Amino acid sequence: xxxxxxxxxxxxxxxxxxxxxxxxxxxxxxxxxxxxxxxxxxxxxxxxxxxxxxxxxxxxxxxxxxxxxxxxxxxxxxxxxxxxxxxxxxxxxxxxxxxxxxxxxxxx
Numbered sequence: 564x565x566x567x568x569x570x571x572x573x574x575x576x577x578x579x580x581x582x583x584x585x586x587x588x589x590x591x592x593x594x595x596x597x598x599x600x601x602x603x604x605x606x607x608x609x610x611x612x613x614x615x616x617x618x619x620x621x622x623x624x625x626x627x628x629x630x631x632x633x634x635x636x637x638x639x640x641x642x643x644x645x646x647x648x649x650x651x652x653x654x655x656x657x658x659x660x661x662x663x664x665x666x667x668x669x670x671x
Contacts, residue, residue, distance in 0.1 A: 564591040564597070564599075565599045566583060566587045566588070567602065568583045568602045569604070570605065571605035572606070583604075586638065589645075590617075590648055593645075593648045593652055597619075598619050599617070600616070600644070601615065602615045602640070609631065611630055611631065613636040614628075615644050617644055617647070624644070627640065627643075628640040
């Protein structure tokens with residue numbers, strides 16, 4: 564899993580970068596294939612905003628979160644991306660594994 568952390572008019576400190584890395588490394592458990600995540604952190608007035616774009620197998624997933632604290636925004640963002648990945652994985656899984664006479668050629 565590859566995580567890029569960028570700041571928009573904000574310097575990304577090593578502590579913020581470590582926090583993002585630890586939160587997003589947990590998301591790698593959902594997929595065996597490579598996952599690329601780009602996280603952008605910014606501050607708009609009093610709100611701290613975190614946005615993530617995850618690219619997996621040609622599919623792009625996007626999520627964002629805002630909070631009064633940057634660490635809380637990162638935590639919320641990681642939870643949102645986790646839910647998106649689980650939802651995407653359920654869509655990708657083949658649900659037609661049972662026996663089907665039409666597919667087996669024994670129908671008719």
